[in-house]
Amino acid sequence: MIIYKQIKELPQDYIDKKIEEYLAEDAANHDYTTIFTVPDAMKSVATIETEGEIVFVGEQIIRTIFKESSVEVYVKDGDFLKPGAVIAKIDGNSAYILSRERVMLNIIQRLSGIATITKKYVDVAKPFGVKILDTRKTTPGMRLFEKYSVYVGGGSNHRFSLxxxxxxxxxxxxxxxxxxxxxxNVNAHKKQDMKVELEVVSLEQIPQAMELGVDGFLLDNMSPEKIVECVKLIRSLENGKDIFVEASGGITFAKLEKYVTTGVNGISIGALTHHIESADIHLVFDY
Structure with a gap:
């Protein structure tokens, strides 16, 4: 059975590097609006809150972005938060907080949005023993962040890269x-421990592929009825019960219930990372 490596944590050195990159992109050290309006020595306390129900991701992000301030984070990655929940408080130089606010929100809003929609899919699929998988359809430069968020939301990571x-x-x-x-060609050149998954679009491809040697099938753009046929055929063949079977292709949340009962092991959803609604989180200055 195919089991891909899961992104269960974010290395701190990776977070440091990416945040430095994002702050440079936004020219955080040249925030002239803040420089010209806020006195250098001004101190403030700011609160980060959620306005909607979310699965939160971003504890390390907040601590890292505001590392020169006093930071209290009251929640953990994976916590389910209701509207009005206080995520964190930042106490420090006003200009420093202002110049980093947008980058911080951009990251945690997106990551929490991914975790939140993932949990929505997982809640439907889990009772049927079906994994909700992500894909490589991620934002360039944010794949590790986004796959981690899928994991935090209860989903499973598909392969990380090519x-x-x-x-x-x-x-x-x-x-x-x-x-x-x-x-x-693949079986002649691959490393022994490499798993082979094959995308199929018809029943006829399955017996030939099983004979030649595969570890999994991706059933792409098939109706639930067609998938049931394919799963039945796969399981009837020698070693078929050990084959990982995945459904994919346009399976929206509205269609999900029809696919979780087809007998597949997993359903890959590109929309978890490329078609999400960012979580509604804001930062307000208390004083």
Whole structure:
């Protein structure tokens, strides 16, 4: 059975590097609006709050961005928060807080939005033993953050990058000159511990692929009825019960209930990271 590495934590050195990059992009040290309006020595206390129900992600982000201030974070990554919940308080130089506010909100709003929508999908799928998987459809430069947020929301991480195992799709098959050529080439060159997953669009591809050797199938853009047929065929073949079966392709939340009962092991949802609504979080100055 295919099991991909899960992003269970964010390395602090990675967070430091990315936040430095994001602050430089926003020219946080050249915030002329703040420089010209707020006295250098002014001190303030600011509160970070949520305006909606969210699954929170961002404890390390807040602490790192405001590392020169006194920071109290009252929640942990993965906590479910109701509207009005106080996430953190920042006590320090006013200009310092103002110049970093937007970058901090951009990150934690997005990551909390991903965790929140992931939990929504997971709550439907979990009773049926079906994993909700992410994809590589992530924001450039934010993949580790976003896959971590999926994990925090209760989802499962699919492969992290192109070097993570083998996933043969229709274009690979076409470029290789057919399914048989593609699988023979892969099995001749891959490392022994690499798993092979194959995207299929028809029942006819399954017996041939099983004979040539695969560890999983991605059933792409199929109706629930078609997926049931495919799963039944896969499980009936030798070693078929050990095969990881994944459904994918346009499976929205509205359609999810029809797919969780098809017998698949997982459902991959690109929308978890590329079509999300950022969480409603704001920062206000108490004084």
């Amino acid at each position: 070097e993570t195992d083998i996933l043969i799709k229709d274009n690979h098959i076409a470029a290789a000159g057919g399914l048989q050529n593609a699988l023979k």
